[in-house]
Amino acid sequence: MEGEIRFILATDCGSTTTKAILIERRGEEYRLVVRGEAPTTVEAPFEDVTRGVLNAIREVEELAGRRILEGGEIIKPSKGPDEGVDIYVSTSSAGGGLQMMVAGVVKSMTGESAARAALGAGAIVMDVIASNDGRAPHQKVERIRRFRPDMILLSGGVDGGTVSHVAELAELIAAAEPRPRFGSGYSLPIIYAGNRDARGIVKERLGADTALEIVENIRPVLERENLGPARGKIHELFMEHVMAHAPGYRKLMSWTDVPIMPTPGAVGLLIELIAKRDGIEVIGVDIGGATTDVFSVFKEVFNRTVSANLGMSYSVSNVLAEAGVEKITRWIPFEVEEIGLRNTIRNKMIRPTTVPQNLQELLMEQAVAREALRLAFEQHKSMAVGLKGIQQERTISDVFEQTATGATLVDMMDLDMIVGSGGVLSHAPRRSQAALMMIDAFLPEGVTRLAVDSIFMMPQLGVLSTVHQQAATQVFDRDCLIRLGTCIAPVGLAEEDEPCMKLKVTLPSGEDVEREVRFGEMILIPLGVGEGADIVMDPVKEFDVGAGRGKVLKTTVEGGVVGIIVDARGRPLQLPERAELRMRKLKEWAMALDAYPRLDLW
Amino acid sequence: MRRYGRRAPYATEFIIGILLLGTSAVQGEALSGPAPVTQVVAIDKPNDSGGSVLIRWKRSADDGAGMMSVKGYEILRSVEREKGYEHLTVVPAGVEEYVDNTTVDGTSYFYIIGATDGVHRTDSDPVGPVMSSAQWFHQGRLNMLIATVLLSGLVLWFINRAKKGKKLYIRPIAGLQAVDEAVGRATEMGRPVLYVPGIQDMDNIQTIAGIVILGRVAERTAQYGTPLIVPTSRSLVMTAAQETVKEAYLNVGRPDAYNPDLIRYLTDDQFGYAAGVDGMMVREKPAAIFYMGAFYAESLILAETGHSTGAIQIAGTAMPAQLPFFVTACDYTLIGEELFAASAYLSKEPLLLGSLKGQDWGKAIFIAILLLGSILASFGHYFLSDWLTTGSL
Amino acid sequence: MSTTLGVWIAAFLTLCILSFLYKDNPFYKFAEHLFVGTSAGYWAAYYYHNILKPNLYVPLFKEGKLLYIIPLALGIMMLMRLWPRIGWISRWPLAFIVGTYAGYNLITYLQTNALAQVKATLTPFTDVSRVILFVGVLTGLIYFFFSKEHRGIFGKAARVGIWFLMVAFGASFGYTVMARVSLIIGRMMFLLKDWLGVID
Amino acid sequence: MAHAYTPGLRITDKTLVRKERRLPLKGEVLTAPGNRVQADTVVARTDLPGGIQTVNIAGILGIPPEDVRRYMVKQEGDGVEEGEVIARSRGFFGLFTAIAKSPVTGHIESVSDVTGQVIIREPSSPVEVDAYVDGEVVEVFENEGCVVQTVGTFIQGIFGIGGESRGELIKVADTPADILTGDEIDGSCRGKVLISGALVTREALDKAAKEGVSGIIVGGIDDRDLMDFLGYEIGVAITGSEEKGITLIITEGFGRMKMTSRTFELLVERVGKRASINGTTQIRAGVIRPEVIIPLDTGPLSDETKKESPGLEIGSPVRIIREPYFGALGKVLTLPSELQEIETEARVRVLEVQLEDGRRVVLPRANVEMIEEGRSVIR
Incomplete structure (x- = not known):
């Protein structure tokens, strides 16, 4: 059956937009062809979700030059090379x-x-x-x-x-x-x-x-x-x-060919599938206007949490309420008054569709995003835990190693990959901004890959995976994720500028980059998408990059549109208390990653 | 001899005294007796609760020296200076001190110490009057007072700080984090919680700690709506447990769920109690068992039976000999002082957290004394060690 | 084999209790309830004769020491528990007991468990064993710090303390096991010697 | 896509407004199609089921749950008064009797012999729905509610607090740039809806609430003041249930925001008329914005009411809704179709706007909103 399927249409009816994607098998490979979108039409005046779906599909038709609809219905199965599709699946989160x-x-x-x-x-x-x-x-x-x-x-x-x-x-x-x-x-x-x-x-x-x-x-x-x-x-x-x-x-x-799934359920399914297939521990996050979903697979256990009141528009004020003004301003590299910040955030709430037009506004929005992600992740950690209430077996040697059940499963050192999605991450003008936001919010430890889902098609791929796993995973690998690169973060604390590890990267060109990494700095080593590099990390004895304190770790890291990001700001991350110093460091780090234009001007 | 020479001024008094005593001693014989004791003093014994007088003297010149004739010293007492002396006891030669524990407070006494060679006795002048009384203050325990005031002061200071909202760090103790879990488990399984407060009475600090923790556990069982069974081996403990549990149920707004019948007295007998609790375990099938207090040989009997019923068990005791058994048979064990810190953990009340912090500072002070004292001792200075010597209790 | 009835009863009850090793059963239940009941009765009588009588009845009623009215009153207040309506009165003597003992024990514990121990540990570093003792006390104390995170040097010291405590537990475990073994030997001796008479 | 998605707030001097008036539960509709109603006319009514109280009979009487029924004095369905005995246990010879009393007045809804608890239902409370606006009933949903229709001025705000309210419009600002400090408010404002300018201060809000003002329409407010006034921080954007006794409608945004002259003038023109206002705001799919409805006496509108809004076109009047130029008004000059890079380096769809002061600026289309004048039906 799978072999006969060539064209796949999938839609996701979101609360504001309905997104459609068209997948085609080219040779042995399934690839994304086009995507289209249209406003969702669940609410008045239309009150019929299919109108939005049809509009989105119509855009796909136009862009792909393929006839899919006939008389308001999907042509299924496909008829010849440019008419119809073989499978149609959909997810929905419309109406809340x-x-x-x-x-x-x-x-x-x-x-x-x-x-x-x-x-x-x-x-x-x-x-x-x-x-x-x-x-x-x-x-x-x-x-x-x-x-x-x-x-x-x-x-x-x-x-x-x-x-x-x-x-x-x-x-x-x-x-x-x-x-x-x-x-x-x-x-x-x-x-x-x-x-x-x-x-x-x-x-x-x-x-x-x-x-x-x-x-x-x-x-x-x-x-x-x-x-x-x-x-x-x-x-x-x-x-x-x-x-x-x-x-x-x-x-x-x-x-639809399979039951419609709730959007986050489908995303979870896909993340679970990828983690199982690659044998990796992964965190996925989707930051939306109203809610932030966090998915994780640790020790083969899948968990999802949804922070219903942490988002970038509808519930952006709640981020302010929960995190507090100080927590947000700590990420802003210029002076900002509380009253101004508050009003800015509120105005974003009441006019959610606006986009930041100047750099200051962008930085404020991304500061809020960091806190929203951090809070959502905190909630996730407290929910992604082992079972509680289990009888323990102990020997006398365990007397001082008594651990409670129900500890969080989230282990940042074991984490292999963070996948981000949602407007503020996917549409950040420079990819390094998305990388920086994720690093600041999640504080990965050791070696961690970073990626974003650029056009948020994980829901469609998730529901597709229930009927056609091969197509779903192939499109996921090739078209869905934008790989940002790898973050290397030694765990430990030291004084500013003290050396914390020696780093040797052997680039694909054969060239060796050797660096002494000092505490409190961030370094970017370019390494392109699809490229790998051998890396040897030799931390000083207070630091751990994954092999234990002071132990050398040799591994291969993956490149991306950003590259290898070395984050030696310490774990737990400590931002300078003093405002000027903190702003100077923030700028320094952003400049190291080339994250913002004209940063040196102010 | 030099000694005699020195004593000379007292000689007349001495002789007159003996004459006045009118004892059976013949004057001539007296003269042939051993040299008398000197420097007799009788004082109210310090740092006591009354009823005793301390008499000190310098031994006779013939005791261990001179004529070597002294066999012992006879202690005589009277309520009048001149007459009515009665024999109290004889202390052996070489002794220079006697405590008369038979005095009545408020009565004046006179004492005479007679050096005797077995035949003849040479009496001292009477000393007195002396009156025994109870002292308010035991000077030998001044160090205790300082330690108590210091520790209490630290505790009060930290409580005050905690009350002002200063956040105090508390190191996690798994056994206590598991209290909720254990009670929750019992709830989900539809089984009761069993709480064993040890076999000691309310005069034991461990039992008191156990009862305090019981209050915290009872708050949980009240909230969860799970029966709490408390078998006790002392009537007082039962009473205290009932009061504590009742109050806990009231505190969380569930007085209706409090059932005093579940807090039972079994027996004072150690093994009778153990047999009874074992029976409860196999019949009531509790899903969570707490052992908090002082335990002896029954610890393993209880913990093993509890373990075999599949219950989550959390133990806490300061009995070093029983700890290993609890560790092996229980899911969580609070070791020694962790038991006393437990109530602070469970309540997170600033009052208790502050006291915990204060106690830690107390420990720090002891560590400092240890370090300093040992270093000084290594160089031959012992005054810190001496300072720590307390008058007996 | 013993011909004394008492020995037979004792042997029977011993076996009843030991049957718990197999599982809970009516014999065990019987012996358990008997044990709990008789011992409770025994202790009640014991307390009357050894505590209530010499410490309250005799001084108050025989010797006329009126000060003993206070403990009598406290005791009566304690019994008020039996009437729910005035049961709260029993809280007073209870509070008195707990408070008094707490205060009394504070001094005892401070003396025996703190000052005396510190003094005993406070020795010149003249040989290795004294140094070991000293380190053990110090690190053990550090383990029992609750309000400081066990990290860095402090954490390492606490770790060492743990090792000392482990050694202590191990030793005490072995010692106590031996004591328990002697308990069972005692019971076996009773069964085999006093009852069955198979050994002398 | 023919035109950009530009959410606009409606500011209409005369339009047909239809308001659905629904009960939270099924009930009774008290009006019929064709009836003229006043804003305070009750159009539907129902009873809201009362709250519940549980009484742990087994615990209070000290009996096993399965015996609870035997000791009940009152049975399921019986009415009980507060303090009335509902269960009684019989001890030895009448000694040790325990009783359980009802904590509330209501009726026994259920007796459980599993949990040993009794559930007592408090009496239901009546809920009434009024017409909200002066107008005519045009449709009735049986047992659920009706639609009230009126012709009048309709103005949407951007954000509000407080629910439905009404009152006579009075003017407390001379220009739309004025600040309402509270000095303008006195006893004569009781029950009125105040038209003010660019900002309302915390003091003014407190005073207005104290004087019994029905509502305030204003350009902006500082978030800090709003938080202090409410006593808490608004988390997610759902409002309308605040109980401060006053309805506040913000027309522009947070901060000091000069009210759009058009809005201001329109409101001022209606001074003396009765307005129905609602501060309820919900910003997510199915957006609800606060509204001001001022019914007018003139007859129904002609058929042009059904005209759909034309979308953004060259020449459309727009308002800029994000920094910089926040609050400025202008006209669309050009609508380039290709994406353009803005300062943040984001590539977005833009437009060129000529501001009122003559400046020409290029902005993301998302950052302007159309000032709509359509006359479609308002629901």
């Missing part, structure tokens, strides 16, 4: 995406598992209700009633565990009489994925007034998570209930 509430008995156990299941399926988790969330019962009811989620995932108790807590949650949900967000003609879908023994009572409490579905427990024992069935059910109900009631989706569903 899939908004869920989850409930579990203990917030950090089944509550967390439920949240992970929902997030992994691509949902925005509006709230986690738990027996121990510190809220009185009536407050919980109030939350459920006010939020009007698209779906509720109820879990709790291991199999054979607590029934009364689960019953209490079910009773609270019943008392809240939750109503779905779209339409009033159907009952709210609720998935029960908790203690097997409580199924009867849950059915009794919720079966009558809600569309209750029962799946396997997401936490059959505390030692193991079983998110698959719940995730699958979420996707299914997303299609059946939520999407089916959104304007135009019934028609769109009839066009």
Whole structure:
């Protein structure tokens, strides 16, 4: 079957724009042909998502010179060399995406598992209700009633565990009489994925007034998570209930070859696939106007978090509120008054489509982006953790090595690659700006590759991977990512200008670049896209580049549009306290990376 | 002899005194007895709680020297200077001090020390009057006072700082971070939490620490809505535990969930208690077990049984001999002082965090004393060491 | 084999308790409840005769020392727990006990666990073992610093402290195991000698 | 693409406004098509279910959950008063009785023998929806609400706080560049909607709230002042539920922003008329902007109302909405189709604008907004 597929059309219906891509097999390889976009048309006055989809496809038609539509329908399968496509797939986050509430008995156990299941399926988790969330019962009811989620995932108790807590949650949900967000003609879908023994009572409490579905427990024992069935059910109900009631989706569903997926769910799928295929640990981030999604695969465990209130337009003010003015100004290499910065950020919020026109505005926006990314990553780290509540086996020799369960899985030293996407990263005028923002926000350690998804087609490729993995991965490798290069960051601290490592890079030309790296500096060594270089790093004894403190590391690094970035600013990163000094250093670093024009002028 | 010469001025008094005593001693015999003791002083014994008088003297010239005739010293006491002396005891030769522990506070006493060779006795002049009394202040423990004031001052100062919002760093202790986890596990599994506060009474500081931690654990079980079973081996501990748990439930707004019946007294007997707790473990199947307090030989019996039921176990004790057992059988163990630091961790209240910081400074001071003292001692100066010597308790 | 009934009962109960090694069973339950019950009763009687009587009853009622009314009152206040409505009264004697002991122990602990220990450690560095002792105490103390991050030199010192503590635990583990072994030997001796009489 | 995506705020002197008035839950519609309504006429009503309170009967009585039903004095569906006994345990010979009382007035909704808890539902509270604007009911959604239609002046703001409000328009600024400091506000402003200039200060807001002013329409506000006035920082851009007793509509943006003369003049022209205003703002897909509606007495408009906005064309009046030149007005001079590099080195679609002061500047198209005058139907 796969062999016969030549033309693939994929769309992603975002909350503001619908993006379409056309993929074609040329010889043995699948490549991106063109992409087109059009405003999304879920809301008034159109109230039909397919209009935006058709508009986007029409642009693809024009650009590719290929007829895809006929009488408002997609021609499928393809007829000859310039008509129709073989597969059509789509994702959607229009109308705010899939908004869920989850409930579990203990917030950090089944509550967390439920949240992970929902997030992994691509949902925005509006709230986690738990027996121990510190809220009185009536407050919980109030939350459920006010939020009007698209779906509720109820879990709790291991199999054979607590029934009364689960019953209490079910009773609270019943008392809240939750109503779905779209339409009033159907009952709210609720998935029960908790203690097997409580199924009867849950059915009794919720079966009558809600569309209750029962799946396997997401936490059959505390030692193991079983998110698959719940995730699958979420996707299914997303299609059946939520999407089916959104304007135009019934028609769109009839066009696609596989079920429509929530956008972030599809991105997650792709990142999981790539990490597994290459055996790497990877972080992906998508910073949008309203939300920032962070994906990670560490130790083969996939995690996704969505910071629903960290974004660059709609929720840009929230970045200010959460990070504080000082945290933002620390990234700005010129004097800025608080009141001016505040007003600038607010004006960006109320007029999200504007673009920075001068350099100062650009720098302010990118400063905000760093904080948004940093905060989103903090949230991710606290969510991407091991399971909690597990019995430990110890011997007497472990007495001083007692570690708590539930430690974060995120290990920056082990991290191989960071993939960024979203306007502020993808559309940064110089690629080195995107690299710098990601380095500042995530603080990678050791050797880490950096890339951006220039036109954000990871969602389409993700959903495509469910039907045609080869096409999805090939396009991902060749057309999706723009490789920025590799960041090398020794871990440790020293005094400014003290040597922290010796570096020897053997460029593809055979030329050797030898440098002594001093603490507090950044260095750029150009190395082009697709090129590799052998590198030998010899850190001084307080520093670690991945082989341990003071140990030499030899490896091969990948080039990119930026090159090899050596970041010797120390980990944890310490910006100078004094304002002038900090600004001077910021400029110095930006100049080292040639990140901004005319920086030397002010 | 020089000695006699020196004593000469007292000789008349001495003789008159003996004459006045009117004892059975014949004057002639007295003269043939050993030389008397000299420099007799009787004072209220310092630094005590009353009821004793300290008598000191310089031994007779014939004790270990001279005629070598002294066998011992007889202690005589009276409430009048002139008469009514009664025998208290005889102390052996060579001794120059006696503590009379039989005095009644507020009564004046007179003492006579008689040097005896077994046949003859030469009495000293009576000394007195002396009155025994209790002292408010034990001067031998001045160093303790300084240490207490210093440590308390440090603690108070840091508490004050913490109250003012100064952030204090606290090193993580896995065992305490796991409290939430353990209670959570019990909740998810629909099983109770068992809390064992040790087998000592409320006079043991470890038990007190255990009860304080119980309060923190009870707050968690109240929030999570999980039963908390506390078997105790002392009635007082049970009472204290009930009060603590009740208050914890009240604090988190769940007084309705408090059930005093779950905080039980078993028995004072060490192994009877262990057998009872073991029985609870296998029957109630708790998913989380805490051992916080003072433990003895029952530690392994309890921890092993708990482990076999599959519970998460968190232990904390300052009993060095029991720690290895807890470490091997429990998921987390608080070692020694970590037990006392635990409540500060769990509450994160500035009051407790501040006191922890103060205690750390106390330790730092001890380290400094150790270093300095040892270096000085290496050069032959012992005054720091001497300073640390305390009057007995 | 013993002919004394008491020995037979003791042997039976010993076996009942030991049956727990297999698993929880009615015999164990029986022995356990009996043990808990009788020992509780025993200790109640013991406390009456050894504490309540000589320390309260005799001085107050026989010797007429009126000051002992205070402990009596505190004791009665403690019993108020039995009536929920006035149960709060028992908090007072409880507070008194905890407070008094805390204060009393402060001095005891400071003396025995702090000053005396410091003094004992404070020795001239005349031979290796004294130096080792000194280092052990110092680093062990450092491990128990809670408000400072264990990093750098401080962290290294704490590490050394850990090693000393480990050695101490190991030694104490072995020692205590030996003590436990002697406990079981004692019980076995009872069964084999006093009861069955198979060994002398 | 025929024209750039240029979001514009509507400033229209006369247009047809249709307002949907919906209940949060199903209920009763109190009007019929063709009825004339006043802004405060109640058009629909419903009962909002009351909150719930849980009582842990098993815990209070000290009984196992499965026995709870046996000890209930009140049963499911029974009404209870606050403090009324709802469950009672019987001890030995009547001793040790424990009772559980209801913390609220309401009715017993459910008794659970699994959790041992009783849920008490508080009485429902009535919710009414008014017409919001003076006008005519043109459509009724059964049990849900209706559409009220009016012809009037319609002005959108860029950002606002506070929900629906109304009042007579009065002028407190002489020019659109004035600053509202609070001195202009006195008791006579109670219940009125104030037209002011470029900035409103924190003091003015506090005073207005104290004097019972219905609403303020102003060009700009300093973010710091807004935060201090609200007592918290606005995170995401959803507003409308602030309860400060006043509705604030910002027409230009944050900072000191001279109100567009056209807006100012239009408002001033309507002084003395009753305006319905709403500060609710939501900036994401399905944008909601704050609005000022001033119903006019004249009859319905002719058929030109359906004309769609033409998009950005040469000669279109625009306002610049980002630094530099923020707030300046001008006319489109050219619309080059190819991308151009701007100062930040970004390559974007640009346009050339002739500012009111005669300067000609090149700007990203995203940074201008059209001043729309279309007369399409406002929903």
